[in-house]
């Protein structure tokens with residue numbers, strides 16, 4: 001069996017380090033000039049190269065192939081090989097989080113004055129340094145105040161804020177950063193070549209997203225893909241299944257509907273994905289990332305992309321409070337579409353207006369369009385009566401319909417408008433399971449053929465408007481800077 005990839009591919013020299021450019025540059029310069037510090041603090045999330053670089057310092061300082069300290073260790077001499085193996089006698093790696101670690105810190109004081117045995121300097125690497133006990137900290141502080149010339153301390157931590165300022169101030173501090181896509185890809189490509197892994201180009205994007213910019217996680221993901229796809233090409237499709245992430249194809253199909261400003265179609269897609277047991281919340285999170293990536297590649301207009309991402313993030317909080325995640329999905333979709341910052345394509349406006357005004361299906365079963373002519377006046381007169389019956393039927397209707405008003409009628413269709421800050425309730429009412437009892441009540445009180453179409457009143461007071469108002473003006477209002485082309 002092969003060795004775990006991330007261990008096998010621990011960079012052996014500075015040239016192999018992905019990212020961390022400033023850190024590498026500075027450390028190489030000080031190794032070249034022989035001006036190294038007696039204490040370093042490496043801070044940053046796990047898997048970014050802290051331990052790796054600490055070992056590179058150990059090699060640079062102790063490599064026997066060079067007269068003096070070097071930034072290009074040979075990786076062949078006894079010292080380099082021992083350090084690569086983690087068996088070098090003058091390198092002590094301590095895990096401050098373990099019990100043994102505490103004892104080891106105590107022992108440092110006793111052993112520190114002995115000269116190194118095999119190399120030029122003794123290297124103490126203290127991992128998870130924020131876990132040091134108070135006692136160990138004090139012991140360490142004393143040593144850091146007056147360290148012997150033959151000792152280098154390298155403290156590594158994922159939580160620098162938990163380290164005593166007095167310790168930090170005695171160290172040269174380096175903050176490790178998540179690597180950039182290009183940097184990660186280059187390293188992964190190298191590993192893939194070495195291991196003869198065949199993978200589709202776009203798989204790198206997926207690994208990058210899933211790793212969150214962490215090199216170690218990226219290599220582990222690559223390994224998982226390699227093992228699962230054993231000797232077969234790693235395709236985007238397989239990769240998505242293996243990692244359990246939202247398929248790109250689904251997201252691009254959804255985006256197409258969004259860009260086409262087609263609310264009905266977008267909602268249909270969501271419904272379809274939901275039936276395939278896709279997790280709606282996860283889908284939108286992934287969709288936001290997907291849009292972000294497209295923006296970065298200039299494949300999606302930045303304004304458009306930010307608008308989509310903004311609408312998603314505004315809606316994410318709602319998932320917590322809603323049982324039926326689909327509803328929140330609809331609301332987010334509606335927010336993306338109905339608050340579009342600018343409408344460029346005139347045809348699209350018309351299309352959307354038509355879409356809005358011709359309720360295909362709606363929340364009833366239709367078929368009565370021609371026979372029924374509702375009166376908005378009658379509905380307004382009976383509205384309180386309707387609301388009271390609704391609250392009796394379902395107490396939560398009180399809240400859901402608080403911001404709703406009968407707006408206008410078109411033959412058998414009653415348009416109920418929600419104030420624009422309550423698109424959430426609109427989404428709720430549009431859900432059949434939730435909204436249908438209300439529809440039944442309206443049908444009982446008004447006419448059995450009533451269909452309800454819920455909408456959001458975009459402009460102030462739109463919910464108050466009645467059918468006498470200029471219809472075209474209202475649509476224009478609805479789309480703000482849109483222009484009516486027909487009429």
Ligand SMILES: Nc1ncnc2c1ncn2[C@@H]1O[C@H](COP(=O)(O)OP(=O)(O)O)[C@@H](O)[C@H]1O
Pocket residue numbers: 005006007008009010011016017018019020045046047048049050051052053156187215216217219
């Ligand atoms: N910057 C990097 N460049 C290349 N590989 C890296 C980098 N950071 C981490 N790795 C990979 O992850 C493994 C673990 O990295 P390590 O240095 O132990 O991370 P840390 O100490 O920051 O948690 C390495 O053996 C290597 O395979």
Ligand SMILES: [Mg+2]
Pocket residue numbers: 047050051052127156
């Ligand atoms: Mg480490």
Ligand SMILES: [Zn+2]
Pocket residue numbers: 062063064065073074075076077078079080081
């Ligand atoms: Zn060497």
